[in-house]
Amino acid sequence: MSNEAILHGHSEVDTSHDAHHDEHGAHHHKETFITKYVFSQDHKMICKQFIITGMIWAILGGLMSVLFRLQLGYPDSTFPILEDIFGKWAKGGKIQPEFYYALVTMHGTVLVFFVLTGGLSGTFANFLIPLQIGARDMASPFLNMLSYWFFFLASVVILCSLFLQTGPASGGWTVYPPLSALGDANEGSKAGMDYWITGMALFVVSSLLGGLNYISTILNMRTKGMSMTRLPLTIWALFFTAVLGVLSFPVLLSGLILLLFDRHAGTSFYLSDIFIASTNKALPSEGGNAILFQHLFWFLGHPEVYIIILPAMGLVSEVMSVNSRKPVFGYMAMVGSIFAITVLAFLVWAHHMFVTGLNPFLGSVFVLLTLLIAVPSAIKVFNWITTLWKGNIRFTPAMLFAIGFVSLFISGGLTGIFLGNSTLDIHLHDTYFVIAHFHIVMGVSAFFGMFCGVYHWFPKMYGRYLNNTMGYIHFWVTLIGAYLIFWPMHYEGLAGMPRRYLDYSGWASFNQFGDLNKFISTVAMIVFSVQLMFVFNFFYSIFKGRKVTTQNPWGATTLEWTTPIRPGHGNWPGEIPEVHRWAYDYGKDGREFILQTEPVGSSESKH
Amino acid sequence: MSNFFIIAILLLGFLITFQIAKASEYVAVLKGEKKALEQQNRINGFLMMVFLVGGLVGVYWCNDLFKGKILGEAASQHGQAIDKMLYITIAITGVVFVITQILLFWFAYKYQYSEKRKVYYFPHDNRLEFIWTVIPAIALAVLVGFGLMYWYRITGDAPKEAMQIEVTGKQFGWIFRYPGKDETFGKKYYKNIDDGKNNSLGLLWDDPATHDDIVVNQEVYMIVNRPVKLIINSRDVIHDVGLSHFRMKMDAVPGTPTTMWFTPLFTTEEMKKKTNNPDFEYEISCDQMCGRGHYTMKGIVKVVTAEEFILWKAKQKPNYALAFPAPEPTKDSTQKTVAATVSTDATAKSISKK
Numbered sequence: 015m016s017n018e019a020i021l022h023g024h025s026e027v028d029t030s031h032d033a034h035h036d037e038h039g040a041h042h043h044k045e046t047f048i049t050k051y052v053f054s055q056d057h058k059m060i061c062k063q064f065i066i067t068g069m070i071w072a073i074l075g076g077l078m079s080v081l082f083r084l085q086l087g088y089p090d091s092t093f094p095i096l097e098d099i100f101g102k103w104a105k106g107g108k109i110q111p112e113f114y115y116a117l118v119t120m121h122g123t124v125l126v127f128f129v130l131t132g133g134l135s136g137t138f139a140n141f142l143i144p145l146q147i148g149a150r151d152m153a154s155p156f157l158n159m160l161s162y163w164f165f166f167l168a169s170v171v172i173l174c175s176l177f178l179q180t181g182p183a184s185g186g187w188t189v190y191p192p193l194s195a196l197g198d199a200n201e202g203s204k205a206g207m208d209y210w211i212t213g214m215a216l217f218v219v220s221s222l223l224g225g226l227n228y229i230s231t232i233l234n235m236r237t238k239g240m241s242m243t244r245l246p247l248t249i250w251a252l253f254f255t256a257v258l259g260v261l262s263f264p265v266l267l268s269g270l271i272l273l274l275f276d277r278h279a280g281t282s283f284y285l286s287d288i289f290i291a292s293t294n295k296a297l298p299s300e301g302g303n304a305i306l307f308q309h310l311f312w313f314l315g316h317p318e319v320y321i322i323i324l325p326a327m328g329l330v331s332e333v334m335s336v337n338s339r340k341p342v343f344g345y346m347a348m349v350g351s352i353f354a355i356t357v358l359a360f361l362v363w364a365h366h367m368f369v370t371g372l373n374p375f376l377g378s379v380f381v382l383l384t385l386l387i388a389v390p391s392a393i394k395v396f397n398w399i400t401t402l403w404k405g406n407i408r409f410t411p412a413m414l415f416a417i418g419f420v421s422l423f424i425s426g427g428l429t430g431i432f433l434g435n436s437t438l439d440i441h442l443h444d445t446y447f448v449i450a451h452f453h454i455v456m457g458v459s460a461f462f463g464m465f466c467g468v469y470h471w472f473p474k475m476y477g478r479y480l481n482n483t484m485g486y487i488h489f490w491v492t493l494i495g496a497y498l499i500f501w502p503m504h505y506e507g508l509a510g511m512p513r514r515y516l517d518y519s520g521w522a523s524f525n526q527f528g529d530l531n532k533f534i535s536t537v538a539m540i541v542f543s544v545q546l547m548f549v550f551n552f553f554y555s556i557f558k559g560r561k562v563t564t565q566n567p568w569g570a571t572t573l574e575w576t577t578p579i580r581p582g583h584g585n586w587p588g589e590i591p592e593v594h595r596w597a598y599d600y601g602k603d604g605r606e607f608i609l610q611t612e613p614v615g616s617s618e619s620k621h
Numbered sequence: 622m623s624n625f626f627i628i629a630i631l632l633l634g635f636l637i638t639f640q641i642a643k644a645s646e647y648v649a650v651l652k653g654e655k656k657a658l659e660q661q662n663r664i665n666g667f668l669m670m671v672f673l674v675g676g677l678v679g680v681y682w683c684n685d686l687f688k689g690k691i692l693g694e695a696a697s698q699h700g701q702a703i704d705k706m707l708y709i710t711i712a713i714t715g716v717v718f719v720i721t722q723i724l725l726f727w728f729a730y731k732y733q734y735s736e737k738r739k740v741y742y743f744p745h746d747n748r749l750e751f752i753w754t755v756i757p758a759i760a761l762a763v764l765v766g767f768g769l770m771y772w773y774r775i776t777g778d779a780p781k782e783a784m785q786i787e788v789t790g791k792q793f794g795w796i797f798r799y800p801g802k803d804e805t806f807g808k809k810y811y812k813n814i815d816d817g818k819n820n821s822l823g824l825l826w827d828d829p830a831t832h833d834d835i836v837v838n839q840e841v842y843m844i845v846n847r848p849v850k851l852i853i854n855s856r857d858v859i860h861d862v863g864l865s866h867f868r869m870k871m872d873a874v875p876g877t878p879t880t881m882w883f884t885p886l887f888t889t890e891e892m893k894k895k896t897n898n899p900d901f902e903y904e905i906s907c908d909q910m911c912g913r914g915h916y917t918m919k920g921i922v923k924v925v926t927a928e929e930f931i932l933w934k935a936k937q938k939p940n941y942a943l944a945f946p947a948p949e950p951t952k953d954s955t956q957k958t959v960a961a962t963v964s965t966d967a968t969a970k971s972i973s974k975k
Contacts, residue, residue, distance in 0.1 A: 513910075560646060
């Protein structure tokens with residue numbers, strides 16, 4: 015499919031309006047409010063829909079964590095206001111166990127899937143792929159629109175589940191059966207779990223529609239001269255993210271469908287030898303295997319963490335190079351390491367299952383493959399650090415978040431070496447060490463990647479800047495806060511303190527951390543309120559921010575900065591520019607930067 | 622009232638921040654964007670260094686604060702191996718952590734924007750790439766090597782003399798079974814479970830091997846310095862036997878028994894002295910989300926000397942005796958018929974299962 019064909023699909027009408035065409039460039043069908051803002055097929059608008067939906071989810075998900083941190087930090091206090099708001103879920107001003115487990119479960123689900131997958135990939139893949147490869151829009155703008163609306167539907171279903179009488183799913187975001195299969199064993203496994211499965215199924219559809227579109231766009235719609243090795247690293251990262259999603263999400267869906275059958279059709283894929291004390295009944299199911307679900311789940315679940323972190327890595331690589339005014343170090347090594355991570359992502363899932371009774375030999379294979387991932391990750395870190403070396407760094411808020419990302423990725427990545435080693439995992443599995451590890455390495459890091467992207471591309475999205483001062487405050491409080499929250503949790507984990515406990519006061523082994531929990535909860539609330547400030551900054555700046563006055567405010571080389579300040583549907587008013595060089599000619603031959611569209615001069619030095 | 626105050630203070634703080642932020646934007650425009658940018662750059666560059674130094678000091682301080690709280694010496698041989706592995710890993714990753722964080726923030730500080738600086742066009746260097754592929758690979762090979770050595774030792778077969786104990790998790794508690802004098806566990810079938818009839822594990826009474834099986838709740842006794850092998854089951858959902866003092870952990874999966882073995886090194890009494898805590902107990906925590914009472918699912922391990930163990934065991938009645946207490950003569954016949962029907966029923970089911 016050619017680039018022009020997409021926008022000229024309506025060409026029977028359009029060709030007769032040549033004069034009109036000149037005036038507005040490619041921006042030529044008549045748009046109503048509905049087609050422009052609601053059922054838009056413009057990738058830039060879809061990007062905005064994704065990011066705003068993602069932000070709403072992030073606030074809700076963050077609020078959930080504030081609520082359960084309140085319980086963890088102040089287990090002896092009561093908060094009558096909670097009972098006013100949540101009724102029976104917070105009877106007597108104390109968060110009830112069912113509520114706590116629902117909060118924990120939905121916090122994980124919302125942030126992993128709806129914010130850091132939908133919100134992150136959805137936003138930046140939509141925004142950057144056409145703009146950076148030089149395309150008018152996605153390969154199929156219609157499927158792209160559907161991808162958002164399936165995401166929206168999934169969001170609605172999950173949101174509705176929060177208001178069920180028996181509460182939303184509450185068996186942990188990993189929804190391990192039999193707990194998630196048996197309503198008699200767990201309140202949240204009644205209707206809440208059906209909503210969860212439905213919501214996730216819709217989410218998988220959204221993710222597949224989006225992913226297939228991203229892949230075909232990147233492979234087929236690059237502008238003239240844009241060979242694969244001239245692509246910015248953002249695009250490489252988003253490409254492999256989409257590949258991971260397309261290959262692994264269907265496996266999750268299959269696992270969830272079997273779970274649905276076990277719940278309602280009387281099958282026993284995951285159920286065997288179960289006696290429920292609350293009803294005093296033995297279930298008829300025999301011969302199923304609960305561990306099967308874990309294999310299916312983690313076959314998505316592990317690639318999922320790379321689906322979350324790869325786009326962040328791509329954004330960080332790009333922003334770091336632009337603001338160091340220096341080419342990203344080792345472009346091919348960066349691409350190679352993303353590729354290696356993508357392949358290995360499929361071969362390590364059972365490291366989540368070392369203590370499930372897995373065959374020890376199988377376990378050792380997964381140890382080897384898991385620790386192997388540290389090699390491409392290390393290459394990336396060293397390359398980022400070398401990109402800074404002898405650069406000329408501008409600390410824009412985006413750049414600060416990029417540096418913060420690397421710092422967090424190092425910290426969280428190194429603790430992954432602990433957990434990937436089955437020997438240590440025996441002790442650390444399902445403790446706070448795990449919480450600390452994955453929040454730093456994929457939670458906060460991915461958020462940093464996302465913030466880095468938002469601060470950097472906001473001027474392109476809305477034609478205005480975000481407020482810098484608020485950006486700086488946002489960065490420093492979040493970075494320091496993230497370390498204060500999650501660093502001490504490693505120690506709780508080393509003490510063996512289990513995750514997902516409502517209250518530790520009954521435990522002699524784990525109740526020595528009371529003050530620490532209080533401290534962590536307090537910091538978490540401060541960090542959360544600073545995120546609200548960012549949200550305010552975002553919406554305020556859409557309407558009132560400082561206007562962008564130059565086409566290329568950061569002095570970047572990539573194609574999105576050759577479009578008008580506020581590009582219309584179709585991105586470039588005239589011809590799509592041709593590309594002559596890679597995306598990272600910064601500081602070459604004494605010139606600050608050279609746009610990708612500039613032909614290579616005869617006297618230019620080679621690299 | 623205090624809630625209201627907090628909200629008011631937050632809003633006020635936010636308003637002030639917002640006003641400052643807006644004002645600084647105007648100032649930047651007045652001063653000239655370039656100048657304002659340079660000033661912001663210097664401040665943030667300086668903060669990078671502050672963060673690095675403050676962070677490293679903080680890490681050291683945090684370590685100092687908490688190192689005494691992380692459970693102390695491992696109480697099993699496996700646990701000591703795991704601790705050794707932990708120290709090897711901390712040493713290697715610690716060095717990498719300090720070096721990379723210093724380089725990151727120091728470079729950020731050192732190469733902050735200056736009008737005079739000319740950047741060094743340095744797109745790639747195969748030698749460097751090679752170095753930082755090989756060095757991590759070697760370091761990881763070391764970690765994998767040690768890790769697997771310990772892993773096989775821990776997950777290998779239990780010694781023959783190991784004492785066998787069956788552990789069963791349920792919502793929300795633990796059931797333990799000892800094989801009794803015959804050293805074999807009698808057969809069981811989950812459909813026979815009946816808490817009301819004192820058969821919490823569904824033992825099949827027509828298997829004579831069940832008759833001397835001892836079933837206890839919540840507290841399990843082990844012998845110091847004698848290997849113990851746990852055969853782990855679950856009655857309902859997935860649980861996990863977490864023994865943080867022994868550094869051991871294994872899931873309890875319904876329908877798929879798992880095993881774990883280790884050798885306790887100190888009796889509970891010895892640990893009381895070691896930890897200076899007269900109330901010390903080895904706790905079993907459930908480490909796999911299992912429902913609303915997950916956080917209350919506690920068990921206790923009592924590690925005792927061999928003599929104490931024999932005394933304790935002699936006092937325990939087999940589950941069979943509890944399920945069929947010495948009957949009064951008149952009720953005898955009815956009791957037996959009940960038992961007989963239960964057992965034939967159960968046999969039929971266990972046969973059909975096979």
